[in-house]
Amino acid sequence: MNGNPAFHIEIERIKVNLTDCVMPTHPFKGIAKFRSLVLEDPSFAKRSAEYEIRKHDDYAKLIEDGLDVIVVPSVLSRVLTFEVTPDLIVYVCRLSKKKSIEKKLDKIKALEVKAIKKRSIEDRLKISKIEGEILNYPQCCISRFTELKRKSYFNESPPPETVTILECLEFNIFGNLLKYFLNPPREIPQEYFAFFTSNFYPCNVNCSKAISIGIKLYENLDDHKQKIYRCKLILNVLSIFISAYNSYKFVLKRGVKTEFGKAVMDFFSKLSAEDKSRLEKISKLIALDQLDFENRYILMHLD
Numbered sequence: 579m580n581g582n583p584a585f586h587i588e589i590e591r592i593k594v595n596l597t598d599c600v601m602p603t604h605p606f607k608g609i610a611k612f613r614s615l616v617l618e619d620p621s622f623a624k625r626s627a628e629y630e631i632r633k634h635d636d637y638a639k640l641i642e643d644g645l646d647v648i649v650v651p652s653v654l655s656r657v658l659t660f661e662v663t664p665d666l667i668v669y670v671c672r673l674s675k676k677k678s679i680e681k682k683l684d685k686i687k688a689l690e691v692k693a694i695k696k697r698s699i700e701d702r703l704k705i706s707k708i709e710g711e712i713l714n715y716p717q718c719c720i721s722r723f724t725e726l727k728r729k730s731y732f733n734e735s736p737p738p739e740t741v742t743i744l745e746c747l748e749f750n751i752f753g754n755l756l757k758y759f760l761n762p763p764r765e766i767p768q769e770y771f772a773f774f775t776s777n778f779y780p781c782n783v784n785c786s787k788a789i790s791i792g793i794k795l796y797e798n799l800d801d802h803k804q805k806i807y808r809c810k811l812i813l814n815v816l817s818i819f820i821s822a823y824n825s826y827k828f829v830l831k832r833g834v835k836t837e838f839g840k841a842v843m844d845f846f847s848k849l850s851a852e853d854k855s856r857l858e859k860i861s862k863l864i865a866l867d868q869l870d871f872e873n874r875y876i877l878m879h880l881d
Contacts, residue, residue, distance in 0.1 A: 582636055583806045583880075584813070584872035588775060592645060592672055594798040596791055597714035599671040599679050603776055603869045606631045609649070609666050616664035620651035627666045646673045650683050654690040654705070660697055669712075682712050699731050715778065716788055722781035738779045740838055743822045745783045747841050752819050756853055758812050762879055766808050771796070773814040802880075809876045820864060822846075823857045 588602035608630045615623035627649045631637050637647065648669045655661035671679050686705050693701040703724045710720035722738070729735035736744070746752050751769055758766075771792025772780040780788040796807055826846040829839040846854070863871045 582869070582873055583876045584810060584869055585636065586639075587803065587806050587810050587876075589640070589643070589645065589670055590799060590803065590807075591775065591791075591795055592670070593643065594795055596795055598675040599669055599712050599714070600775070601667065601669050601709075601713060601777075603872070604668045604670075605636050605869060606634055606647075606668060608634075609668070613664050613666055616651045616653060616666065620653075623651050623666060624649050627668075631668070640670060641673075644673050645670055646676050647671075648676065648680055648683060650687065652687075652690065654693060654702070660694060660702070662694060679712060682708055699728060703727055713775075716781070716785065716791070719779070719781040719785060719788055723779055736838060739818075739821065742779045742783070742818060743825070744838060744841055746815075746818060746822070747845050749783055751783055751815065752822065752845065755812070755815060755819055756856065759816060762805075762808050762812055764808070766811055768793075770811045770815055773811060773818070776814055776817065778814075805880060806876055809879050810872070813872050813875060816860070817864070817868075820857065820861050823854075823861060 582605045585602050585605050588600050591597050591600055606627075609627035612623045612626045612630070615626070628647065631647050631649065640646065648671060650667045650669065652665045652667050653662055655663040669679070669683070686708055689701045689705050689708075692698060693705065706724050706727060707720055710723065726735055726738040726741055730737040735741070749769065751767075754767075768789060769783050772783055772785050772788040774788060774792030774795060778788075792811065796804060799807055822842055823846060825838070826842040829843050832839075834840050834843055849857075860871075
């Protein structure tokens with residue numbers, strides 16, 4: 579795990595039977611060169627990417643552990659509702675469940691095409707629902723995420739990413755984050771466990787089911803892996819914190835026009851110049867290479 583700890587700690591959720599599939603930030607950078615083929619020949623792009631992955635040392639470790647990789651050519655952005663964004667999404671799954679998971683992922687691929695052709699928000703939301711179920715996210719979190727996505731599409735609510743930031747500000751989850759970042763504590767606040775994986779938005783920051791997944795994973799790890807996971811929890815919350823910081827920079831330029839803008843302005847304007855400078859550096863490093871940043875951070879705190 580020492581080579582890519584941020585990647586392999588995500589796989590532990592399969593090993594302790596909390597899911598059959600994860601969608602981690604992965605180390606298979608070589609597959610990026612096949613993204614341009616996704617629109618032209620998705621099957622060839624998939625085969626080429628999987629061939630590239632099989633040459634990787636981390637892939638050999640997955641096979642040893644009874645796991646495998648599924649590469650899915652995707653044409654629809656996971657963030658912007660109907661934005662066509664060719665990509666190759668990598669899932670890691672239990673080998674014995676690979677065929678059944680591939681069938682569900684095939685449904686997602688078909689829904690992507692329908693959503694783009696029909697501009698159908700319902701088909702777009704089905705993608706999030708199926709993907710959440712494949713990754714075994716709590717049903718309450720899947721439902722809340724899709725509900726907020728629907729409402730935000732009709733301008734009835736902020737999107738789930740914004741709602742999560744607002745809750746983190748309301749419950750002061752960001753309060754001690756920079757201190758924890760510099761010196762990860764042995765006792766992580768319970769609400770951090772709600773962010774048990776990357777790019778996941780709990781139905782609320784105190785969701786007992788999401789927190790339970792994070793705690794169950796933690797309790798099934800040995801001391802070494804627990805230390806890695808404590809760092810990863812901090813990094814998962816940090817990712818949302820950086821999104822909030824980038825929103826703050828946008829509000830600084832545009833001016834406060836929403837309750838969300840007011841909330842981020844109130845919080846970040848109180849931070850010291852040193853803290854803002856640190857956030858700016860972190861933001862740039864994450865944008866440059868998130869996995870490399872996370873791996874370096876974890877390894878630095880394992881000594």
